[in-house]
Amino acid sequence: MANVVVIGAGLGGLPAAYELRHLLPKEHTVTLVSDKSEFTFIPGLIQVAFNLKPLSHVQMGLAQLAQRHHLNWVSGQVTALDTTQQCLTIEGQEAIAYDYLLIATGASLAWDRVPGTGPHGGYTHSVCTPDHALEARQAWLDFLENPGPIVVGAAPGAGCFGPAYEFALIADQELRRRGLRDQAPITYVTPEPYAGHLGVSGVRQARELTAELMQERGIEVIDNATITAVEPQTVTLADGRQLPFHYAMILPAFQGAQFIREVPGLGDDKGFIPILPTQRHPEFANIYAAGVSVKLAQPDVTPVPIGLPKSGQMAEAMATAAAHNIAVDLKAINAKPQVPTLEALCFAEFGETGIAYIAAPVLPDPKTGKRKRSYAVRGPWVVWVKAAFEEYFMMKIRFGVGMPWYERLGLRSLFGLQLLKDVSSSAKTAAPGSESLVG
Numbered sequence: 001m002a003n004v005v006v007i008g009a010g011l012g013g014l015p016a017a018y019e020l021r022h023l024l025p026k027e028h029t030v031t032l033v034s035d036k037s038e039f040t041f042i043p044g045l046i047q048v049a050f051n052l053k054p055l056s057h058v059q060m061g062l063a064q065l066a067q068r069h070h071l072n073w074v075s076g077q078v079t080a081l082d083t084t085q086q087c088l089t090i091e092g093q094e095a096i097a098y099d100y101l102l103i104a105t106g107a108s109l110a111w112d113r114v115p116g117t118g119p120h121g122g123y124t125h126s127v128c129t130p131d132h133a134l135e136a137r138q139a140w141l142d143f144l145e146n147p148g149p150i151v152v153g154a155a156p157g158a159g160c161f162g163p164a165y166e167f168a169l170i171a172d173q174e175l176r177r178r179g180l181r182d183q184a185p186i187t188y189v190t191p192e193p194y195a196g197h198l199g200v201s202g203v204r205q206a207r208e209l210t211a212e213l214m215q216e217r218g219i220e221v222i223d224n225a226t227i228t229a230v231e232p233q234t235v236t237l238a239d240g241r242q243l244p245f246h247y248a249m250i251l252p253a254f255q256g257a258q259f260i261r262e263v264p265g266l267g268d269d270k271g272f273i274p275i276l277p278t279q280r281h282p283e284f285a286n287i288y289a290a291g292v293s294v295k296l297a298q299p300d301v302t303p304v305p306i307g308l309p310k311s312g313q314m315a316e317a318m319a320t321a322a323a324h325n326i327a328v329d330l331k332a333i334n335a336k337p338q339v340p341t342l343e344a345l346c347f348a349e350f351g352e353t354g355i356a357y358i359a360a361p362v363l364p365d366p367k368t369g370k371r372k373r374s375y376a377v378r379g380p381w382v383v384w385v386k387a388a389f390e391e392y393f394m395m396k397i398r399f400g401v402g403m404p405w406y407e408r409l410g411l412r413s414l415f416g417l418q419l420l421k422d423v424s425s426s427a428k429t430a431a432p433g434s435e436s437l438v439g
């Protein structure tokens with residue numbers, strides 16, 4: 001009987017483990033390994049950093065969830081993977097053998113690429129992990145006592161920009177609310193070619209709506225920017241400009257988890273895992289990957305390098321497909337393999353208003369350079385939908401639900417998004433391993 005091991009209990013890994021548990025008969029074990037004892041709904045961390053909600057609102061204990069939903073939970077960090085022996089090393093514990101592996105370890109943060117960035121030994125804050133958000137919150141409360149210039153942005157190579165826009169615009173709103181905005185000029189510094197690119201070019205109205213909002217709120221934008229170093233109160237750019245700050249929040253470039261970088265042939269030079277459309281690794285037939293840990297190359301050449309964003313909903317769709325395909329492989333279900341469509345929807349909250357960005361799919365057709373659908377829309381409803389989605393997602397996590405049919409139907413009816421589809425009959429008849437790589 002198989003032991004299916006999922007590494008990482010984030011937005012991809014935990015729903016994948018739930019989906020596997022639903023699909024596989026009891027004789028198979030679903031093991032969930034996580035270096036954190038809590039599940040965290042990462043998009044909620046920005047509100048935590050502004051002291052708008054407690055961290056506990058976006059967290060749930062994994063031990064209890066695993067027990068309730070019949071997962072074998074192992075707490076610890078995976079430090080090594082032996083693909084020949086098919087086992088994992090977890091720091092300070094015995095090795096775990098696997099029959100199938102689903103890697104959903106998200107991003108490891110590459111602070112070392114820009115000296116002076118990051119909350120541990122650097123001078124900038126971050127909202128990428130619960131610890132970072134708590135540290136950013138304390139610094140924000142101190143900053144309100146002694147306001148000054150704010151720099152928000154992303155380092156070269158970053159692929160996640162939505163949270164940086166959210167941070168800059170919520171900072172603006174919070175400062176206005178307190179009558180402090182005139183004491184705190186805000187600068188948004190980004191490697192994106194223009195404000196509103198967000199790592200995905202050509203989304204209709206995205207550039208106009210985002211630039212308009214930044215202008216309305218008096219936020220200076222420096223695009224095509226390469227941050228080269230940060231000192232205690234100064235951000236330095238490659239063109240020599242120096243930006244003073246009292247508070248800075250810079251998103252780093254992402255890379256894959258260290259153990260991935262150490263297994264020959266598992267990941268690319270940055271530790272992102274190449275996948276076939278079914279989420280399976282092209283070389284290791286029993287290894288699947290989902291979420292931010294997969295390799296999806298940025299299709300555009302930009303003056304300053306940037307990555308491709310992998311949204312939470314993309315991570316969940318990839319994870320659901322991977323779980324389904326493992327169940328098909330194990331002959332636990334009689335169904336066609338599935339592939340995620342990578343149709344992306346992102347609700348960005350900007351204070352009392354927000355913008356919904358839709359790119360379907362996120363990777364344009366390589367021949368035509370076009371997508372089926374892509375647009376951005378602005379309105380206060382985005383903020384309400386995002387808040388409702390957070391509550392819904394936490395409820396799913398509590399009840400052990402992956403990506404149910406009604407969620408798929410809702411996204412299809414409201415936004416025309418199809419998250420998963422069956423592998424087409426031609427691909428189905430192709431020999432294993434003959435699917436082409438994604439991205």
Ligand SMILES: Cc1cc2nc3c(=O)[nH]c(=O)nc-3n(C[C@H](O)[C@H](O)[C@H](O)COP(=O)(O)OP(=O)(O)OC[C@H]3O[C@@H](n4cnc5c(N)ncnc54)[C@H](O)[C@@H]3O)c2cc1C
Pocket residue numbers: 007008009010011012013033034035036042043044045046076077078079104105106107127128129160162163257258259290291292293310311312313314315345346347348
């Ligand atoms: C501040 C912020 C705001 C965001 N807002 C949005 C948003 O509004 N909408 C949206 O769609 N997306 C948003 N995103 C992106 C979204 O959070 C990610 O797409 C999503 O979390 C990716 O899921 P994942 O499972 O790949 O990674 P994660 O959710 O990061 O989960 C990875 C898990 O693996 C664990 N792990 C890592 N290495 C190991 C190891 N070696 N051993 C054991 N466990 C390990 C980690 O601790 C973590 O729990 C945001 C991201 C950030 C940082």
